[in-house]
Amino acid sequence: MAVEKKDSTKPAKAPKLADPIAASIDVASQQMIRRAQDLGVDTVFDRAVNMKPCNIGIQGICCKNCAMGPCRLPLPKGGIEGEDTRKGLCGATANTIAARNFARMVAAGVAAHSDHGRAVAEVFLSVARKETEDYRIKDPGKLLAIAHTLDVATTVEVDGEQVDRDIDEIALEFAEKALNEWGKAEGTLEYLKRAPKPLYDKWVKNGVLPRNIDREVVEIMHRTHMGVDQDYKNLVKQCTRASLADGWAGSMIATDLQDVMFGTPSPLQSEANIGIMKEDHVNVIVHGHEPVLSEMIVAASQSQEMIDYAKSKGAKGIQLGGICCTANEILQRHGVPPAGNFLQQELVIVTGACDAMVVDVQCVFQNLANVAKCFHTKLITTHPIARMEQDNVIHIEFDEHHAMEDAKRILKMAIDNFENRGTEVVIPPQKATQIAGFGVESIEYHLGGTFRGSYYTLNDNIINGRIRGGAGVVGCNNARSQHNNECVTLIKELIKNDVVVLTTGCNAIACATEGLLTPETAAVYCGPGLAEVCETVGIPPVLHLGSCVDNSRILLALTEMVKAGGLGNDISDLPAAGSAPEWMSEKAIAIGHYFVSSGVYTVFGGILQTTGAPVFQDYLFKEMEKIYGGKWDMHTDPIKHAHAIIDHIDKKRKALGIDKARERVLMDMASRQALEA
Ligand code: BF8
Numbered sequence: 001m002a003v004e005k006k007d008s009t010k011p012a013k014a015p016k017l018a019d020p021i022a023a024s025i026d027v028a029s030q031q032m033i034r035r036a037q038d039l040g041v042d043t044v045f046d047r048a049v050n051m052k053p054c055n056i057g058i059q060g061i062c063c064k065n066c067a068m069g070p071c072r073l074p075l076p077k078g079g080i081e082g083e084d085t086r087k088g089l090c091g092a093t094a095n096t097i098a099a100r101n102f103a104r105m106v107a108a109g110v111a112a113h114s115d116h117g118r119a120v121a122e123v124f125l126s127v128a129r130k131e132t133e134d135y136r137i138k139d140p141g142k143l144l145a146i147a148h149t150l151d152v153a154t155t156v157e158v159d160g161e162q163v164d165r166d167i168d169e170i171a172l173e174f175a176e177k178a179l180n181e182w183g184k185a186e187g188t189l190e191y192l193k194r195a196p197k198p199l200y201d202k203w204v205k206n207g208v209l210p211r212n213i214d215r216e217v218v219e220i221m222h223r224t225h226m227g228v229d230q231d232y233k234n235l236v237k238q239c240t241r242a243s244l245a246d247g248w249a250g251s252m253i254a255t256d257l258q259d260v261m262f263g264t265p266s267p268l269q270s271e272a273n274i275g276i277m278k279e280d281h282v283n284v285i286v287h288g289h290e291p292v293l294s295e296m297i298v299a300a301s302q303s304q305e306m307i308d309y310a311k312s313k314g315a316k317g318i319q320l321g322g323i324c325c326t327a328n329e330i331l332q333r334h335g336v337p338p339a340g341n342f343l344q345q346e347l348v349i350v351t352g353a354c355d356a357m358v359v360d361v362q363c364v365f366q367n368l369a370n371v372a373k374c375f376h377t378k379l380i381t382t383h384p385i386a387r388m389e390q391d392n393v394i395h396i397e398f399d400e401h402h403a404m405e406d407a408k409r410i411l412k413m414a415i416d417n418f419e420n421r422g423t424e425v426v427i428p429p430q431k432a433t434q435i436a437g438f439g440v441e442s443i444e445y446h447l448g449g450t451f452r453g454s455y456y457t458l459n460d461n462i463i464n465g466r467i468r469g470g471a472g473v474v475g476c477n478n479a480r481s482q483h484n485n486e487c488v489t490l491i492k493e494l495i496k497n498d499v500v501v502l503t504t505g506c507n508a509i510a511c512a513t514e515g516l517l518t519p520e521t522a523a524v525y526c527g528p529g530l531a532e533v534c535e536t537v538g539i540p541p542v543l544h545l546g547s548c549v550d551n552s553r554i555l556l557a558l559t560e561m562v563k564a565g566g567l568g569n570d571i572s573d574l575p576a577a578g579s580a581p582e583w584m585s586e587k588a589i590a591i592g593h594y595f596v597s598s599g600v601y602t603v604f605g606g607i608l609q610t611t612g613a614p615v616f617q618d619y620l621f622k623e624m625e626k627i628y629g630g631k632w633d634m635h636t637d638p639i640k641h642a643h644a645i646i647d648h649i650d651k652k653r654k655a656l657g658i659d660k661a662r663e664r665v666l667m668d669m670a671s672r673q674a675l676e677a
Helices: 027-038 044-050 094-128 140-150 167-180 190-194 197-205 213-223 232-262 291-301 304-312 324-334 342-350 368-373 400-420 440-447 456-463 485-496 505-513 521-525 528-537 551-564 586-597 614-628 638-656 659-667 669-676
Strands: 155-158 161-164 268-272 282-287 318-323 338-340 354-359 378-381 393-395 432-436 469-473 499-503 542-544 576-580 601-604 632-634
Touching: 027 044, 027 342, 044 342, 094 167, 094 213, 094 232, 094 291, 094 400, 094 586, 094 614, 140 167, 140 190, 140 232, 190 197, 190 232, 197 614, 213 232, 232 291, 232 324, 232 551, 232 586, 232 614, 268 505, 282 291, 282 324, 282 400, 291 304, 291 318, 291 324, 291 400, 304 318, 304 400, 318 324, 318 342, 318 400, 324 338, 324 432, 324 505, 324 542, 338 342, 338 505, 342 354, 342 368, 354 368, 354 400, 368 378, 378 400, 432 505, 432 542, 440 456, 440 551, 456 551, 469 485, 469 551, 469 638, 485 499, 485 505, 485 521, 485 638, 499 505, 499 528, 499 551, 499 638, 505 542, 521 528, 551 576, 551 586, 576 586, 576 638, 586 601, 586 614, 586 632, 601 638, 614 632, 638 659
Parallel strands: 282 318, 282 354, 318 338, 354 378, 378 393, 469 499, 469 576, 499 542, 576 601, 601 632
Antiparallel strands: 155 161, 268 432
């Protein structure tokens, strides 16, 4: 075979640079992208302009599940007329291939969330067994509130009377039963009984109750092996089973036990963006997902010993900041400000002021090591399953049995590194105030009305039309679209149309950075009805509910709305929708699928890797609604995306017979004036 020789005399083509303004709407990020370019440090934004996505992979129709391929099944130019005859070497159709690829994304997403949940449950077991003194039960009330979900008694009979059971005993039984959910041999997951009964009955009827968390992931991997499941509908059914094991169990148990051990969040004030870093402080950025690590770093950073040590090295103190979901975990419980979301992880190092970046699992760029090498930043991996090959990366394995010791060791390393900073530190000044830390409990408290303990006031405001409906807007950033733009544009359009937004993950950080998480936002951006409610109650129109595993809080909030009454009998009856405008991760697909399988109309931005198999995509976008009441959708334009949600909400309002109430609100004169203002 003739091999074309490279002309070594030709200079290599210089990589293109991203336009910082086209790359991000955030001014601080634009400044750091420019700085990185000036210093010759490449970031994700530059890489995105140099590498385009594979046109076949993006449509979901490349199969690499065996070594006869990869088989690629591009759509014929002009679309498919008549029978779709595309097939791989084994005969796999485009629908099978796209469904298998989709299922593997679900499996990876479920595995990531649920393995996080397992780690939390294991730490909780250590706490219950008194094997660690570094963690404890901070919220026994929450443990008592969730005990029934795993059939753990909170009282015991003594001399014919029911008395309170010892909390340690409850914790131990709960921990053992919770861990059992990952691998039990018989039965189905207990946690799913928290869903509204009609929804649970739908799952039973369709045979999709998950048996245990691990098994459903393994089964996806089996079914998608070459030559196993060749029916896209059957594959989607398994996606449902596995994703329910995530949203209603793996993630939900993670959230619950994190609240029990680290405290249930309640609203607090903080800040967000790269500007939270301080030139005269030791800056430690914690990045990843599991709060088991970050909780300990927070505690260690507040110890007098560490503060004194930082001062002895010439710093005024220690400034912690977060990236990605770790940021949300330490924000919602301690008010530690996020320094940025997913696409900003390299940029915080580019400030030259990041003395250490501490990472655990998920959403961590491998290129962090290359960026850290150009500055003084110590990059520290902490998790046995997530190491980096580059030799400038330090690995300090974190173990719950000596967690505080590990955290102090990490912090000392950061403090010792303070004096190694270069002279050129540039911290962009931008930071915004935010109110975060909402949860099922605090929404109930704030919107619960005089008698508390009910979502009825929220429902009442929906019924009377002041609030049109609700949307859970969650998920990532994606370098294929302008950083934070889709999230923010979509949400502004929703709240302008009186849709209250619940947010988590990197989307929540985008909202915080753009100043949407304050009660004052209501007067600026909201429609008159939502503005009135927010101003009366004193909450932002966009409520920050935490990290991505905390999407389980959204499921439970929807369940509470169903229970409160007046808006139908099931989640699918509610005027509500889900959305991930800048999604990029497999976890987002798992989340999307459990929302759809729980009856929620769920719209993704960008592109779903299903477009190359129109029949399979139709099944997700249309047919699933007939089974579970929820369906997938996709809109690249954020305004169209918002209006697809609003149309859905209006359709549900009409079905509930509450559309007339809203019309009256819109005809109100004061409302019109407020709108014009
Ligand atoms: O789990 S939102 S980029 S950080 S995947 Fe990752 Fe996406 Fe951010 Fe949290 Ni969720």
